Amino acid sequence: KAGVTQTPRYLIKTRGQQVTLSCSPISGHRSVSWYQQTPGQGLQFLFEYFSETQRNKGNFPGRFSGRQFSNSRSEMNVSTLELGDSALYLCASSLGQAGGEAFFGQGTRLTVV
């Protein structure tokens, strides 16, 4: 059974640009969550999608947005990149019930210069 796939694995962007990250969940999983991981803050929740609807959102500015498609694949977009957006962005896949087991992808390492 294939795991969670995130693309691309690495990205280098310039301040002010925008970026789109992609996540394909485990087959049969309808929930996709996004997290930002930095050395200082650890793993922080960005948002969660289930059946194309955002059910939960973390405390990030509106520059961070996402969406989910009918096949459960999800994309995350960050506009007007700032140096502080440099982080590992992780996607987690689950069946979708509260408290359910979540499985992570390998992440996308974003560097903003």
Place this chain on the structure above:
Amino acid sequence: QKEVEQDPGPLSVPEGAIVSLNCTYSNSAFQYFMWYRQYSRKGPELLMYTYSSGNKEDGRFTAQVDKSSKYISLFIRDSQPSDSATYLCAMSARGGSNYKLTFGKGTLLTVNP
């Protein structure tokens, strides 16, 4: 006060030692508790998943949850160099709009041969 506190370490032990990793939390609504292992430059891997209080054992790993003390632990018996990684505790609440995990900052473990 952070919702989840975890000693960042680093923790260094000899091969074969018993390792104890711990997290405390403040949100009494948390009912699902997880431990993830994260190797350098990789995504977190789900190790243990428990619901409410009690113990769960899986091979060399034992997870304990004490809800009355708001304290969870992960024990690793007969530790191996391959166990060297960052260990993250995570937890979530039941019901409402709580479709997210709250993480500790992780404990860096090194097992020396």
